[in-house]
Amino acid sequence: MSQTHYQVLGVAPTASAADVKRAYRQLVVRYHPDKHGGDTRYEEEFKAVARAYGVLGDPGRRATYDFQLAQAVRRADEERRQQQYRPAGQHVYGVPMPPPAPLRTRPPAGSRERHYQTIPRQRARFVRRDWLLTLAFLAATTLFSLSVKATMDRVTANAHYRDGIAAYAAGDWATAYNEFEQALDFRPTAAAALRRRGELKLLVAHDPAGARADLQAALLQPARPAVAARLRYYLGRCETELDRPARADAEYSRALALDSALAPAWLARGRGRLLDLRHPAAALADFDRSLRQGPPGRPQPWRALQLRGLALAALGRYADARAAYEAALLVRPRDGQTHFLLGRLAQHLGEPAAACEFFRRALALGYAYAGPAYGQGCR
Missing domain, CATH: 1.10.287.110 (DnaJ domain)
Incomplete structure (x- = not known):
């Protein structure tokens, strides 16, 4: 040291x-x-x-x-203690220690001994366990990829649907339709987007066949009774547009079975029964039920009152029909069609002066169908 x-x-x-x-x-x-x-x-x-x-x-x-x-x-x-050794003659438990064995060494290998051998390649063999592990890995990877894609598709579809609802509320029908289309590209079974697109096809694009396909696809998904009733109501309107009154009546009836408070379905079924199926008594019952569904304190819908007057006139209850028409005019006084219907009723009751006055008012309000009636009996 x-x-x-x-x-x-x-x-x-x-x-x-x-x-x-x-x-x-x-x-x-x-x-x-x-x-x-x-x-x-x-x-x-x-x-x-x-x-x-x-x-x-x-x-x-x-x-x-x-x-x-x-x-x-x-x-x-510590190094000094480790280097100490026991003498050869020392006894352990009364027994002499054996002499240390000589260190056996050999000279380094010569050039003849130093050679290399090519190790033959062994072909890898897959056992059943290896195949099962490989298949499990591939299945897990596939499921993970599909779950990620499904999640991203759902998120993107929801974003497009929200944008479509905003445009729908603002009255921007073209933008709303495009957003619902893109939402359905990512989630073809999204019931809400199918319903909204179906409504736009029916009410804006006037494509009842396309609307019917969307609404039927939306009905395949689970929905609350009120939502399913609304879908059935729009299906009934599609059938009406396609001139299938019996099917329309069946759809309206299914809608009312799901939600009896759906006033538009009562009105639509009554209109079909009155004008297409020629059942004025059943139509009158539907109109009365539709009027009872309205919120209290608010004016009754003029269309239901007008159609109720038509049903009453078809049943020969002319005084009640006139009262229904007059109630419709109180709600919508500038409706030319209601004035025309009052003129027809006055004409039927033998009141030509009153009929001509109602026809004249209807023409003044722009109801062109009152022209022939006014020209025949009022000049």
């Missing part, structure tokens, strides 16, 4: 800082190169003293050095 800094300065490891400084000053004077004519031996000693004092003169560096020195001493002691 080389000299420690304490040995270079000639002080004990427990020496105080003053003792270390004093020893350093003495040794610096002793080994200074100028005193020895530049002798390299004293120069090396002088450098060693300076290094030692640079460590021991600083309290922090001295503490670190003491710790490292203690660790080095401990390691040296």
